Amino acid sequence: MKELLDLFFTFARIGGLTFGGGYAMLPMLQKEVVEKRGWATNEELMDYYAIGQCTPGIIAVNTATFIGNKTRGVIGGIVATLGVVFPSLVIITIIAAFISNFADLAVVKNAFAGIRVCVFVLILNAVVKLGKSSIKDAVTLGIFLVVLVGSLLLDISPIIFVLIAAVVGIAAQVLLKKGGAEA
Amino acid sequence: MIYLRLFFEFAKAGLFAIGGGLATLPFLQDISLRTAWYTSDQLADMIAVSECTPGPIGVNMSTYTGFTVGGVLGAVVATLGLIFPSIIVIIIVAKILKAFQDNKYVKAAFYGLRPASTGLIAAACLGVAQIALFNTGALESLKTAVSGIRYPALILAVVLWLLMNLGTFKRLKGNKVLAKISKLHPVVFLAASAIVGIIFKFGA
Numbered sequence: 001m002k003e004l005l006d007l008f009f010t011f012a013r014i015g016g017l018t019f020g021g022g023y024a025m026l027p028m029l030q031k032e033v034v035e036k037r038g039w040a041t042n043e044e045l046m047d048y049y050a051i052g053q054c055t056p057g058i059i060a061v062n063t064a065t066f067i068g069n070k071t072r073g074v075i076g077g078i079v080a081t082l083g084v085v086f087p088s089l090v091i092i093t094i095i096a097a098f099i100s101n102f103a104d105l106a107v108v109k110n111a112f113a114g115i116r117v118c119v120f121v122l123i124l125n126a127v128v129k130l131g132k133s134s135i136k137d138a139v140t141l142g143i144f145l146v147v148l149v150g151s152l153l154l155d156i157s158p159i160i161f162v163l164i165a166a167v168v169g170i171a172a173q174v175l176l177k178k179g180g181a182e183a
Numbered sequence: 184m185i186y187l188r189l190f191f192e193f194a195k196a197g198l199f200a201i202g203g204g205l206a207t208l209p210f211l212q213d214i215s216l217r218t219a220w221y222t223s224d225q226l227a228d229m230i231a232v233s234e235c236t237p238g239p240i241g242v243n244m245s246t247y248t249g250f251t252v253g254g255v256l257g258a259v260v261a262t263l264g265l266i267f268p269s270i271i272v273i274i275i276v277a278k279i280l281k282a283f284q285d286n287k288y289v290k291a292a293f294y295g296l297r298p299a300s301t302g303l304i305a306a307a308c309l310g311v312a313q314i315a316l317f318n319t320g321a322l323e324s325l326k327t328a329v330s331g332i333r334y335p336a337l338i339l340a341v342v343l344w345l346l347m348n349l350g351t352f353k354r355l356k357g358n359k360v361l362a363k364i365s366k367l368h369p370v371v372f373l374a375a376s377a378i379v380g381i382i383f384k385f386g387a
Contacts, residue, residue, distance in 0.1 A: 024311075096258075109387075115376050117376055117380075118377075121343040122369050124344070144301055
């Protein structure tokens with residue numbers, strides 16, 4: 001029970017400190033889940049994000065379910081997910097009920113423009129950390145660059161990139177190595 | 184029964200919206216057209232509020248729409264609807280993964296997936312940089328890209344980066360103050376950036 005409460009409040013904190021989409025959640029996950037609690041590794045976070053791209057639902061929720069499920073089973077998955085949406089429920093309900101022009105307030109606009117700069121730097125740091133463990137050789141560097149440039153320039157669903165990367169990974173690791181051993 | 188319908192409409196969005204929170208947007212537009220629960224002007228407000236409040240955008244939008252349609256209970260029901268398919272699907276996927284985690288093909292697939300995942304996050308990061316550091320539409324040509332840089336935001340970004348990373352540099356590792364600063368919780372940097380944004384009117 002204590003662990004479930006810990007799971008709930010950790011994810012509530014992460015949800016409450018995420019500004020933007022699921023990617024903005026990554027720095028918080030690294031701090032709270034990887035560094036502080038050791039519930040998952042950076043590698044596992046990358047796996048969850050890759051799978052979260054190809055499975056139904058928004059990434060933030062998918063990742064919370066994954067980590068909760070890994071820590072405390074099915075109940076853990078449910079509790080972590082409820083935790084991550086809890087702050088939104090409270091904050092949005094209050095704003096929707098009482099503050100009709102919230103997004104137009106000058107103080108909100110200014111604060112959020114500042115926060116956005118910080119979110120950029122936080123995600124940048126998170127990417128560098130992930131890159132250190134995911135980019136190990138020429139093949140992985142190639143995949144990283146192709147996906148980065150491709151998703152910036154082309155209007156292709158991320159699912160396509162994820163699927164191709166998995167195939168390239170299998171080709172490079174299993175098939176080529178096998179061929180090399182036979183030769 | 185409006186709550187039951189809310190639950191199913193949002194469960195549908197949760198089931199078919201694949202990817203980030205903004206992937207739910209087309210579904211919210213579709214719901215608005217079919218049900219007349221809210222207008223497209225209201226939807227624009229909901230997106231604006233969802234983007235400048237804490238919490239993942241997709242969750243914020245479903246809570247806001249749910250509240251507009253059915254009050255506090257509507258907000259809860261819509262959000263539960265949104266997360267319901269995720270919970271089921273992810274728990275099943277996690278079970279399958281666990282069964283095959285030592286399979287060499289699965290391992291090799293993840294060897295390829297991880298740099299792809301990093302690349303997608305890096306692209307999202309540049310997307311945030313574009314909004315945070317440049318004026319709207321500045322990146323359409325090289326000329327406007329240079330003149331469209333928001334220098335105060337750029338300076339803040341550089342200062343934040345230095346504060347977060349100086350303590351990890353080899354030469355400066357002995358410095359206890361820098362090391363402490365670089366280990367601060369992200370929320371400290373977020374709060375400081377919000378204050379800087381308010382003082383220097385970043386949103387203007």
